[in-house]
Amino acid sequence: MQNDVIMAGFGGQGILLIGKMLAYTGMQEGLEVSWMPSYGPEMRGGTANCTVVISDRPVGSPVIQSPRAVVAMNLPSLDKFEPMVRKGGLLLINSSLIDRSSTRDDIRILLVPANDIAMELKNPRGGNMVALGAYVGSSHAVPIDAVERVVRETFSSKPQVIDANIAALHRGYELGEQAVA
Amino acid sequence: MAKKLMKGSEAIGEAAVQAGCKLFYGYPITPQNEIPEYMSHRLPQIGGTFVQAESEVSASNMLYGAAGSGERVMTSSSSPGISLMTEAISYMAGSELPVVLVNIMRAGPGLGGILPSQADYFQATKGGGHGDYRLLVLAPWSVQEAADLVQDGFDLADHYRNPVMILGDGLIGQMMEPVEFHKDRKPIKELKEKIWAATGYDGTRPRAIINSLFLDPATLEKHNHKLQAKYAEMTRDEIRYETYGTDKDYDILIVAYGTVARVCSTAMEDLEADGIKAAMIRPISLFPFPYEAIRKAADKADAVLVVELSAGQMIEDVRLALEGNKPIHFHGRMGGMLASPEEVMEKVKEIKAGKSQEVSHV
Amino acid sequence: MSEAVFKNPGSLADVQTHYCPGCTHGVIHRMVAEIVDELGVKERTIGIAPVGCAVLAYNYFNLDFHEASHGRAPAVATGIKRARPDLMVFAYQGDGDLASIGAAEIVHCANRGEKVTVVFVNNAIYGMTGGQMAPTTLPGQIATTCPTGRDTDLAGFPIRIAEMLSTLRTPAFIARASVHKPIYAVHAKQMLREAFTYQKDDRCFSLVEILSTCPTNWGIPPAESTEWLEKNMIPYYPLGVFKRPDGEDRAPLPIRPARRPHHAE
Structure with a gap:
């Protein structure tokens, strides 16, 4: 069983971080994982993306051309990765910043107003956590309580943001689960 | 030790530290900057030394000096930087100095690009620099294997008194995967005391001269035969x-x-x-x-x-x-x-x- | 009982060198060996031979040695010293090696303040390769690659290494000396001794540029070459201490007033 996802957005949206947290959770759960960032001059101020693979067997290619899921946090990311989603795969769209959906009818589409939810929770920087929760809720790539432990560990030096981030994670998770159900 | 999620570049650096390497001399080049960056903060923690050289030419010659002093030493670079290092690599092969060189390959020729490539295969395996010499070249396919090969590389370099190259690509350097370092790791080769190292002449052993110059052709031919015998031994024992x-x-x-x-x-x-x-x-x-x-x-x-x-x-x-x-x-x-x-x-x-x-x- | 007042230094190998008649490498080798003996650091001193006439220097010293590639001796010295700070490390380099192909290495070695000593022998020409123009060849001086004399419009002016390095902010000991006559050699040895002492005391980078003769490639007899050096080189390359690590930067102190070279500037 393999789960793979490309997470993409603006630099500064915390995309690489949630990718790392996802991979780290997988490792903690005893699964094989890889995390591969895009790198190069476009790293600065442009779009950032990473590919995470979580598998119960050794990870083959760490670069995925037809991912089982894409998390698009901004419009350029949606434009770039929408066509790549594998048939039957999942496309998660941050509808707070992207004002269009997808026209593809061969994939599952999940609209998540990640930034609006984060604002509602008075955690304006927590949009990435909402997206991470929604991805985990809809893919069950890793258990959500394991992600929660990783959130606590990741922000252990900033305890004041832990509860807000966990709240954002769970709101996203609920949305993701509902979409699957 | 528990598994850690590490970038390939960092795992390579940590593997060197675990192998007892306390010296790193290097020069910045994408896509391997995380290796010198890691070493610049890691080595002082263990009483080691990091030097950012003025060029790859200089960095590789610093390796020559440190290896000639009998110390474990490493550098890393990417394709154009390795080209600049080939001078010293040839000298180190000729002087039989053990070093570990990491090439995180990028696309060429010339300045090329910074994305992954394997276009330095000829350079790594068929010489690169001048003279009849060989590097022992190891190519990892995962972060864990990169870490393992770096540690093995130091043992092999010391055993054969020959430079070892770890040949990776941009993916190996940039991706994160779980890595485990084994605390009780044993050297894979029997490691002898480096009596050949230039550490000061006190009369109790022959003078140590770190050298690849042999003006007498018969002597130089003999030296070359010795090197070739070593490469033959590697061919017999080190195929992986x-x-x-x-x-x-x-x-x-x-x-x-x-x-x-x-x-x-x-x-x-x-x-x-x-x-x-x-x-x-x-x-x-x-x-x-x-x-x-x-x-x-x-x-x-x-x-x-x-x-x-x-x-x-x-x-x-x-x-x-x-x-x-x-x-x-x-x-x-x-x-x-x-x-x-x-x-x-x-x-x-x-x-x-x-x-x-x-x-x-x- | 008779007392030996002059003997072979223990750090100098008792062998015949390959240097040409009238060349001063032998004198400089002896002075370096004497200082290593006098400072009592023979057992922990590592020399680095260059590519150039002194390429075989490792045969002439009773010390452990590295043979560096062309110009890279300061990088090799850095590698050794950083690996083993307890060792005394000196690089022995000529002007083609240090001032041309190895210009970057010497500048950055000095600028990092590596606690090593560089003995820089400047004879204003490439010796081993047969008399080509060096970065230190004087204006108008004939060499095999400037048969009508160095043309400063094409080749620029000779590089004054001691002056150039002494502009670096990093503390260092930088001096220039000559060995073409005994009185100069006495001063040269004092400067070399000071340079090695700074290293022994773990103080700073040190470099002594020593003017040298090359009768073979200059194409003049040994006796005349010392005159030529004094008349032509010292005015362009004034002698003295250019920099000390305590920040006492001062103007060059020529042993004699410098005369302007008749064919320079």
Whole structure:
């Protein structure tokens, strides 16, 4: 069983971080994982993306051309990765910043107003956590309580943001689960 | 020690530290800057030293000095930087100095690009610098293996008194994967005291001269014979490779090294689902090269497919292994473009359908 | 009982050198060996031979040695010293090696303040390769690659290494000396001794540029070459201490007033 996802957005949206947290959770759960960032001059101020693979067997290619899921946090990311989603795969769209959906009818589409939810929770920087929760809720790539432990560990030096981030994670998770159900 | 999620570059640095390397001399170049960055903060913690040299030329000559003093020392660079280091690499091979060199390859020629490539295969395995010398070249396909090979590399370098190159690509440097370092790791070779090192002459042993200059041709020829004997010993004892799916029947044998082999392993799984039987052999040591193992693995196959991020440099060695007995096909990407599992699958299907053109014997 | 007042230094190998008649490498080797003996650091001193006439210097010293590639001796010295700070490390380099192909290495070695000593022998020409123009060849001076004399419009002016390095902010000991006559040699040895002492005391980078003769490639007899050096080189390359690590930067102190070279500027 393999789960793979490309997470993409603006630099500064915390995309690489949630990718790392996802991979780290997988490792903690005893699964094989890889995390591969895009790198190069476009790293600065442009779009950032990473590919995470979580598998119960050794990870083959760490670069995925037809991912089982894409998390698009901004419009350029949606434009770039929408066509790549594998048939039957999942496309998660941050509808707070992207004002269009997808026209593809061969994939599952999940609209998540990640930034609006984060604002509602008075955690304006927590949009990435909402997206991470929604991805985990809809893919069950890793258990959500394991992600929660990783959130606590990741922000252990900033305890004041832990509860807000966990709240954002769970709101996203609920949305993701509902979409699957 | 528990598994840690580490970037390949950092794992390479930590592996060197775990192997007792306290010295790193380097110069910035993308895509391997995380290695010197890691060493610059890690080495002072263990009483080691990091020097950012003024150039790769200088960094590699600093290695010469440190290795000649008997200390474990490492540098890392990427393709254009390795070209600048080839002068010192030749001198270190000639002076029989043990060092570990890491090349996180980027696309060339010239300044090229910064994305992954395997276009330095010839440079790494066929010399690079001047003179009849060889590097022991090891190519990892995962972050864990990169860490393991770096540690083995120090033992091999010391044992053979020869530079060892870890040949990775941009993916190996940039990706994060779980890594485990074993606290009770034992050296893979018996390590002798470095009595040849220049540490000060006190009259109790012959003077230590770290040198590759032999003006008398007969003496230099003798020195060369000694080096060649060493390379022959490596060829006998240090060949490393892995095979995948060779226990079953198969029609196509894939030959690939480094992260490209992982792309191929994904392709193999998907091919199996489509009812196409393929196996793979992955050279880990590129010098010495697993000629015999490739020849044997190809026995069952109708054709051999070489996949590389280059114009097909390893084909020359595969051809030597097969001695013309099997048709060789090639799929390669250049310029920093990656081969995808889908492309590899398509190529295998073309070969099966007789639509792929064999690599011509130039 | 008779007392030996002049003997072979223990750090100098008792062998015949390959240097040409009238060359001062032998004198400079002896002075370096004497200082290593006098400072009592023979057992922990590592020399680095260059590419150039002194390429075989490792045969002439009773010390452990590295043979560096062309110009890279300061990088090799850095590598050794950083690996083993307890060792005394000196690089012995000529002007083609240090001032041309190895210009980057010497500048950055000095600028990092590596606690090593560089003995820089400047004879204003490439010796081993047969008399080509060096970065230190004087204006108008004939060499095999400037048969009508160095043309400063094409080749620029000779590089004054001691002056150039002494502009670096990093503390260092930088001096220039000559050995073409005994009185100069006495001063040269004092400067070399000071340079090695700074290293022994773990103070700073040190470099002594020593003017040298090359009768073979200059194409004049040994006796005349010392005159030529004094008349032509010292005015362009004034002698003295250019920099000390305590920040006492001062103007060059020529042993004699410098005369302007008749064919320079």
